[in-house]
Structure formats: structure tokens, C-alpha cells
Amino acid sequence: MGNGWTVPGYSEVRELGSGGSGRVVLAVHDATGTAVAVKYLSDRMREDPAFVREFRAEARLLGGLVSPYVTGFYEYVEAPDGAAIVMELIDGVSLRSVLRESGRTEPEAALVVLKGSLLGLAAAHRAGVVHRDYKPENVLVAADGSSKLVDFGIAAGRGSTPGVAGTPAYMAPEQWQGQPASPTADVYAATATFFECLTGRKPYDGGNFAELAVQHIEAPVPETEAPEAVRPLIRRGLAKRPEQRPENAEAFVAELEALAVAAYGPQWEERGQRKLAALAALLPLLFPSAGGAAAGTTAVATTSIGSGWAPGRGGWLATGLALVLGAALVFTTDAAGTPPPPSALSDFATTSPSSPGSTPASSPTAPGPSASPSPSPSASGSPTPTPSASAPSPTPTPTPWPSTGTTPSWSPTPTVSWSPAPTPSPTLRVTKLGVTLTPGAYRGSASVSVATQGSGPVTVVVQWYLGDAQGAYSVPDGTDTLVVQAGDPATVVQSHTFTRGRGCYGGVRVTTKPAAASGAASDSQRLLRCTDVEPPR
Incomplete structure (x- = not known):
């Protein structure tokens, strides 16, 4: 934040990550000593009313989600000098960091990541929300092998048409075509990440947006590269047509559990979580509680398809897809499969709802804090079967505030207004x-x-x-x-x-x-x- 504004009632400890859209800091709630993550919108972004509206919308969305598989939301604060989202701090590392260190995971660990991810997505789907940017960067793995889903920065309402957006390596065919947001697109992205956990590579490796578009839309599902036992999940989750995939994340969880028990026995989940915890333990310096230097980013790369490449085989198809009328072509980092630089906390960005009753806030009406807050917001949140990250907090256990439930605390100054979608012109x-x-x-x-x-x-x-x-x-x-x-x-x-x-x-x-x-x-x-x-x- 260029002007030095901080959220009242919180003391900043250190920065966890920064980028073009803002920064994320580790802070402590003064009244209780609870460690939190605060995501600040950058001064440059605050000058654009559209970005401010999107930031408010993200906060409002997070406030409506309560799930042990989604990072907890505490409050949104807006003042003349700044805007910020206060979130649960998870003491964990991104799944991207785990894969960068280990290359791949064993099937049981990959199934744990997929199940937790789907449960986090299921909470969003029940609320009518499509994440639209599920990827390893948006999964946080805690020290105990549990994980959470984070960063709803480009989420959209089910059935809405917000334009072509996402991370190309994980985008469903219909997402490239600008079709209405659907839970089946999240299922596709979660399966693509599952495939990467199993094989150490993304399902498709196109060198540019055109190639990736054609591959996701036309290329066969590369199921044979994965262990035979889990190929049915990959076939289903990466099916080209939305109607050939499970209708939502919750339906896919049922298929996953049946397959996992049949293939690996009733104890597959416990073993998988232990294996995931062991992989996370290889990266001790990347945990927020380790106190390492910030080296992350919250930037979102905006790329217009059509410049810098010449359509080859199938390229004109991708060109046409990119011309969907009015599509805002917003692609997040890791666009064409190039891994981000190996930095410590490279994925810190947005966090979201967590366990009911865990809500630090400067407002007396905020929900009470969790007895075991977990440090680490990030653009990567990987839910697992356990309700929440239980790594030791660097701060003492807080005393709960007076609570009226799980309603988020809104502290706007001036009053935050929610802009309705524009009404179509009657002369259309x-x-x-x-x-x-x-x-x-x-x-x-x-x-x-x-x-x-x-x-x-x-x-x-x-x-x-x-x-x-x-x-x-x-x-x-x-x-x-x-x-x-x-x-x-x-x-x-x-x-x-x-x-x-x-x-x-x-x-x-x-x-x-x-x-x-x-x-x-x-x-x-x-x-x-x-x-x-x-x-x-």
C-alpha cells in the first residue's frame, strides 16, 4: 500500500506476498492476539471503480461461504485511504510449491487433495458460486496434510456470463468459449490439478493460448498417463462436454470415495493425508510461522488473446473462440503452462471462509475467532478431509469476541454500495x-x-x-x-x-x-x- 494505510484494530507483523493488485500481510488482531491475513487492494487498483467493485464482490462472496474446506473470512473494511479483506491465516504452503519440490504425489495423496478441493468447491456450488480459477496455486496444504481452497477473485454466479477468464492450463472447453459459468467447469479444473498431482505435468502442454484452446477442446483425455485405478475419475472429470462430467463437485466426491475405497481400501484417506503432510514438511521455510521473507505475488495477469502468436493447426478455431462478443479475456498467472519462479510464498493472495465461529474483527458484532487459527493466505488452497489446518499458531490462543453467529463484519467508511448488474437496454x-x-x-x-x-x-x-x-x-x-x-x-x-x-x-x-x-x-x-x-x- 503506497499510502501506509492499515486496517484499524490490527498490527502488521510482516508482508507475506505482493503484486500488481495489492499485497497480503500477516497481522495480529489487537484485542485478542489472533493472527490473521489481510489482503490490501493496491492504490493503483483503487483508482479504478471496476476493480473496487470486484474487490467488494469478492469479500461479500467470501462472507457467505462457511466451510472447513474454504479459508475463513473475517471482515471487509473500506475507508477513504484503502480497502482490505481480513481472512483466516493458514499455516501452510501452496500445492504448487509442493509439486515444484516433489514433482508429483502418490495416488492416495492426490485423492486427498482432490476430495478436499471438491468439498471446498461444493460449498461454493451450493451457494450458487463458481470459482472459475481452481489450480495448484489456489490450494493451501497445512502441516497436518489438511488443505483449503482460497482466492475467489474471479468467481462468478452460476449461469452468469462474466467473459472468458481463468488460468488456461486448467480451463474447461466451455470456459474458453465464454459460456455461462457452471460447476462442471470447476470439476474440470480440479481434475486437471488431480492429473498434475499424479503425473507431475499438466494435462495439455500447448506453447501458447491458441494451442491450449485447441487441446482442451479437441485433444483426447490423456488418461493413460495416470495410474489405471484412477483413470475413471480422469475420464469423467476431463470429459469434453459439460454434461458428460459430474454435475457438480458434491456429485464427484461420491464417485471419488467409491473408487478410492475399492482401489486402495478403507484407510486410503488417512494414509493419503499423512503422505501429503510429509511432502509439506519438506518446505518448512515456506510456512508463514517460519517468519521467512516475503517473496510472493497477488498479481493477476491480463492477456488479450490474438497478439504475439500466429494461428497454426486449429489456431483459427482458437482465434474465433477468443472473439466471443464482450468477453473480458482475463487470464491469471501460469497462463501457458510456464511455472512461476521458485519463490518462497509465491502464491499468497485471497483467502475466504473457514470454520463457523472463527472471525476476528474490530467490530463487536463479528463472529468469534477460532481456537486454533491457522496462518497462511494464498492463491492456493487445497482442502482435505480434515476440517481445518491445525498447525500451531504463532500467537496465543485468543479469547472469543461477543458473537452473534457467523455473519461477517462489514466496516465500510464510507458506506459500501453493491452495484447491481446493468439492465439490458430495452432497444436491444x-x-x-x-x-x-x-x-x-x-x-x-x-x-x-x-x-x-x-x-x-x-x-x-x-x-x-x-x-x-x-x-x-x-x-x-x-x-x-x-x-x-x-x-x-x-x-x-x-x-x-x-x-x-x-x-x-x-x-x-x-x-x-x-x-x-x-x-x-x-x-x-x-x-x-x-x-x-x-x-x-
């Missing part, structure tokens, strides 16, 4: 709609052009068909829905894999809501797999 019109289908062997890419007047969201419905003749839309083969923002004429590219053996002509029909003045648009083309077959007469 789709003036023209067009579509061109480019066929492949089994795939087709539909380039949809949309011209609009006014402002607001436009829903684009892409229906796929197969048939035995040009223009014959006789066999429905799936539907995709995109939501784009009205603006200048633009093109959206959507791809589809046609079902085999149901016709040699692929077709597409596109409609919009509101309906286009030019009506529906359609096209059909002969699939290349049928080029050696005499066309039907």
Missing part, C-alpha cells in the same frame, strides 16, 4: 445473423456473425444436425448456447464433433434471443470422412 435488437459451416472429418466449426443495435446480452443458440443430403436437417445432434454482449458486428466460432455413422452431411442452425430481424441462419456441408463415398442422389 439483432439486426442480422449469418452462419458458415466449415467441415472436418468428424467435426464442424460454425462461424456465426451477429450484428446488433443497443446494448445488453444476446443469447445465441447453435443447433447441430446430421443428414443424408445437402440441407437435410433430419437428425438432431446437439445444441450449444452462447451468451454474448451486443456491440459492433463480430463473429463467434463454435465447434462440434458429429456423431459417427448418422449421415454424411453436417448441418447447423442458429437463432438468437432476441430474435434476429433476418431470421434464423443455417448451413450444411459434406463431412470429409465421406469424401470417398459416392454422394447420395
Whole structure:
């Protein structure tokens, strides 16, 4: 913080990490001696009202989540000189640091990470929230092998269309396409991280955004690189289509537990947690309680796809995906698979809710603090079966404050206002709609052009068909829905894999809501797999 402002009622101990968006510090609540993590928004970010709104939204979201698998939220404070989120401090290290040191984990330890992660995500999904940026950096592993999920900086409401955002190495196919936020995208990211724990590498290794987009959308799931016993989880979690994955994190947990018991016995979880704790113990100097120097970052890298690379095989598909109307292309660090520098606390960023009744705050109405606060906020939180990190706190056990429950304490000065989403303009019109289908062997890419007047969201419905003749839309083969923002004429590219053996002509029909003045648009083309077959007469 350039101006030196600190949250009233807390004494700063040392910095845990910093970056372009702000910094995270280890602090102590003066009234009780509870160690906490305070995330400050940088002066530069505070000058942008949009960033301030997002920071408030993150705090509000965290205040509504209570789970032992998500880092605890204490309070949000905003004043003329600064804004900050006060969070539970977890004495742990990021899963990224563990993988950087160890390369990979044994299957039982990887299953523990996945289960805890899914339980943390399940709490968010029940609250109608999609994390959208699950990755090893956002999992914290404590000394006892427990873990927590952190950093909801780009989370969004289920079904909302906040634009294309996330960390490319872990983004689900539909996330690249700007489709509405869905729990199945979080399931995909958690499975990608699970795969990395098992194999020591990410599922796809594209050298740039274009290659990664194509690989996540088209490349086969690399399940054979993982131990055979856990391949069913990888097949399910990394399925290309959202409907082929478990519908949410809670459903995936049930599948995980059944598989883990069958493959590794009823004690798999205890063994896995011990193994995870042993890996974390290899990094003693990275724990906040060790008092090491800050060497982290809270920065978020903003990257616009389309500059600095030339589309190659499949690259134009990725280019089209990047042109989703109105998409804010926000990609966090570790974008194209390049690991961050090996720094001590490289992943400290946002933290969130924890155990009920653990809430330090300068307000007398704040929930009472946990009897065993755990130091260490980070952009990496990995939940495990245990309720919370139980590493010894560097401060004495605090006396609980008067508590009225788990409602977060809001101490805004001036009053914080929550900005509602803009209402679509009543004059929104789709003036023209067009579509061109480019066929492949089994795939087709539909380039949809949309011209609009006014402002607001436009829903684009892409229906796929197969048939035995040009223009014959006789066999429905799936539907995709995109939501784009009205603006200048633009093109959206959507791809589809046609079902085999149901016709040699692929077709597409596109409609919009509101309906286009030019009506529906359609096209059909002969699939290349049928080029050696005499066309039907």
C-alpha cells in the first residue's frame, strides 16, 4: 500500500506476498492476539471503480461461504485511504510449491487433495458460486496434510456470463468459449490439478493460448498417463462436454470415495493425508510461522488473446473462440503452462471462509475467532478431509469476541454500495445473423456473425444436425448456447464433433434471443470422412 494505510484494530507483523493488485500481510488482531491475513487492494487498483467493485464482490462472496474446506473470512473494511479483506491465516504452503519440490504425489495423496478441493468447491456450488480459477496455486496444504481452497477473485454466479477468464492450463472447453459459468467447469479444473498431482505435468502442454484452446477442446483425455485405478475419475472429470462430467463437485466426491475405497481400501484417506503432510514438511521455510521473507505475488495477469502468436493447426478455431462478443479475456498467472519462479510464498493472495465461529474483527458484532487459527493466505488452497489446518499458531490462543453467529463484519467508511448488474437496454435488437459451416472429418466449426443495435446480452443458440443430403436437417445432434454482449458486428466460432455413422452431411442452425430481424441462419456441408463415398442422389 503506497499510502501506509492499515486496517484499524490490527498490527502488521510482516508482508507475506505482493503484486500488481495489492499485497497480503500477516497481522495480529489487537484485542485478542489472533493472527490473521489481510489482503490490501493496491492504490493503483483503487483508482479504478471496476476493480473496487470486484474487490467488494469478492469479500461479500467470501462472507457467505462457511466451510472447513474454504479459508475463513473475517471482515471487509473500506475507508477513504484503502480497502482490505481480513481472512483466516493458514499455516501452510501452496500445492504448487509442493509439486515444484516433489514433482508429483502418490495416488492416495492426490485423492486427498482432490476430495478436499471438491468439498471446498461444493460449498461454493451450493451457494450458487463458481470459482472459475481452481489450480495448484489456489490450494493451501497445512502441516497436518489438511488443505483449503482460497482466492475467489474471479468467481462468478452460476449461469452468469462474466467473459472468458481463468488460468488456461486448467480451463474447461466451455470456459474458453465464454459460456455461462457452471460447476462442471470447476470439476474440470480440479481434475486437471488431480492429473498434475499424479503425473507431475499438466494435462495439455500447448506453447501458447491458441494451442491450449485447441487441446482442451479437441485433444483426447490423456488418461493413460495416470495410474489405471484412477483413470475413471480422469475420464469423467476431463470429459469434453459439460454434461458428460459430474454435475457438480458434491456429485464427484461420491464417485471419488467409491473408487478410492475399492482401489486402495478403507484407510486410503488417512494414509493419503499423512503422505501429503510429509511432502509439506519438506518446505518448512515456506510456512508463514517460519517468519521467512516475503517473496510472493497477488498479481493477476491480463492477456488479450490474438497478439504475439500466429494461428497454426486449429489456431483459427482458437482465434474465433477468443472473439466471443464482450468477453473480458482475463487470464491469471501460469497462463501457458510456464511455472512461476521458485519463490518462497509465491502464491499468497485471497483467502475466504473457514470454520463457523472463527472471525476476528474490530467490530463487536463479528463472529468469534477460532481456537486454533491457522496462518497462511494464498492463491492456493487445497482442502482435505480434515476440517481445518491445525498447525500451531504463532500467537496465543485468543479469547472469543461477543458473537452473534457467523455473519461477517462489514466496516465500510464510507458506506459500501453493491452495484447491481446493468439492465439490458430495452432497444436491444439483432439486426442480422449469418452462419458458415466449415467441415472436418468428424467435426464442424460454425462461424456465426451477429450484428446488433443497443446494448445488453444476446443469447445465441447453435443447433447441430446430421443428414443424408445437402440441407437435410433430419437428425438432431446437439445444441450449444452462447451468451454474448451486443456491440459492433463480430463473429463467434463454435465447434462440434458429429456423431459417427448418422449421415454424411453436417448441418447447423442458429437463432438468437432476441430474435434476429433476418431470421434464423443455417448451413450444411459434406463431412470429409465421406469424401470417398459416392454422394447420395
